[in-house]
Amino acid sequence: MESTPSRTTESTTQRKTKPPMCQHESPCPTADSADREAAQPMIHVPEQGWSLLCNGVLLFEDTGELLPNGQIIAPHRPLGTRGITTAA
Numbered sequence: 001m002e003s004t005p006s007r008t009t010e011s012t013t014q015r016k017t018k019p020p021m022c023q024h025e026s027p028c029p030t031a032d033s034a035d036r037e038a039a040q041p042m043i044h045v046p047e048q049g050w051s052l053l054c055n056g057v058l059l060f061e062d063t064g065e066l067l068p069n070g071q072i073i074a075p076h077r078p079l080g081t082r083g084i085t086t087a088a
Contacts, residue, residue: 024054031055031068 028039039053049061056068065073 028054031057036067037065 024040029035036053036055036057037059039055039057041051041059042054043052045051046061051059053059058066060066060075062075063077064075067073
């Protein structure tokens with residue numbers, strides 16, 4: 001007796017789509033690069049607090065990010081001058 005799985009990873013993989021490619025004259029950074037936030041916004045929804053960049057990164061106004069592969073980048077707000085101290 002042969003049993004066949006009801007769900008295969010092959011069909012799941014086929015449903016995934018790649019994010020739109022950057023069509024700008026000088027290409028934007030990829031979602032894997034450190035400067036991924038410099039990519040051009042394709043969709044900007046300020047009332048909901050997010051933007052979709054052309055490299056597929058979902059950028060939130062609190063500086064958190066959701067990468068195309070599902071990885072979550074925690075918010076990384078810069079420190080204000082109140083959070084910086086100097087040595088005496």
